[in-house]
Amino acid sequence: MPDWVSVDLAIQASYLVTAFLFIVGLKRMSSPVTARSGILWAGAGMAVATLITFLYPGMSNYGLILPAMLVGAALAWWSGRRVAVTNMPQMIALYNGMGGGAAAAIAAVELYRGESVGYASSTLAVAGGIIGAISFSGSAIAFGKLQGLITRSVRFSGQQFLNLLLLVAALGLGALVATQVNGTFAVVTGLFALALLLGITMTLPIGGADMPVVISLYNALTGLAVAFEGFVLNNAAMIIAGTVVGSAGTLLTQLMAKAMNRSLGNVLFSGFGDTGAAATGTVTGSLKPIEASDAGVMMAFASKVIVVPGYGMAVAQAQHKVWELVQLLIDRGVSVRFAIHPVAGRMPGHMNVLLAEAGVPYDLIADLDEINAEFDTADVALVIGANDVVNPVARTDKSSPIYGMPILNVDKAKNVIVVKRGQGAGFSGIENALFYLDNTRMLYGDAQKAVAELIQAIKAV
């Protein structure tokens, strides 16, 4: 018979170590220099907590725990290893939803058991269960949208009212369960069904462009759900880790929404994300095409070039070619920097990850505040597959939906070359005034192919 008092002490001490390792890990992940080691610290914390939990007093069902763990871990390992960097945002959504689902499952086990555990505990179990279930189904929809499995954004009148109704109904059933007036099988099941449905109806109307903010929000919500279930299970590691993620995730969500010039309420309730707002204002001038050979010469003899990559580059998987092009220019003595808009790509920082994957050192990469003053002195600004984030309309046209969004001042460069697949408008459906400026030339074609042609042109100089 093991000594349960000392086992319990060992478990508590291990959870303390885990909480410490998580916080140090996250802290290290918030600086590019130490970021890599951060995940190792956090990973060590997870390993410690998982192993010690096998010793938890009164545990049984090891024959179920081990296989379930191994299957879940193996599937996630396999999918996480093989996913392309471009598709990582939706995988984050998927794994996050799994965490929310697990929190809801813990709540379900506690609530179906229906033992009287006190109001505080049962209220937190219900709250964590609802939040976890919303995060689970909502993240699944977000995954489907980014993966291209769900292409339409379903909207109908009274949708917000329906969501409100679902929320009120879920909270009502939750109150019944939490106050232990009625904790029957049917009521608990109804509670989770409503919460799952709410996650779906909340996420379906939100457009693809806003998905990063939504994923970040669900990430914070999952953290909160985990913290609540931690209270129920009296588990300090879950409370600390869940709360840290909940508050850090909330801040991160705000930062993302701010970078997109949207409020969180706007993202969740207005459904602008892909409505394709009508083009406003008249654009004067014409689109002036340029051949890759001429564009190549222009860059080869420039003294300063700023590259502005956007989602079009990511879609075309052109980041390796772009880095090859930039290396050629650097070898010729041209000063080159990358300018990254906060929401370039699919998430803030996504473009940095894509460029890092291609081998671009992070000190060549500048963010908006850092680089915007430099466009005045640049000979060439090369825009590759970016659109709305370089549209000067955001500075000038008050009637534009993107008015006030911080943009890269590409139009201030002496020459602008825009690599673009076709003549269509950007993600928001807004006509881009940059393309019509006198100093702008359009290089049409798939980013991968166009950049390859530029490389040939520069080599031929």
Place this chain on the structure above:
Amino acid sequence: MTGIVALYIFMLAAFTGYEVISRVPVILHTPLMSGSNFVHGIVLVGAMVALGGAHTTLEKTIGVIGVLLAAGNAVGGYVVTERMLEMFKASGARAGAAKRTH
């Protein structure tokens, strides 16, 4: 752990999370989101305890789903974050390894 102690933990952890993330450069937003996604994979511990204490078939079934999902959260979160952060290198660090194409 009494309720009030739990509230203290909750409050201090909330401030810690906020402090750790504030002043983070934009380039790390996605990796950090992925990293915090991994950290709430600690729900695995709770799912193990829930399944470990399950008695009826219903509880066991839900418990198994919980552990499966939680393990996916933890491992998937780790793998994706690690792959992202692996790519962050300064130009000094890769001077020797840089592959120049001519």
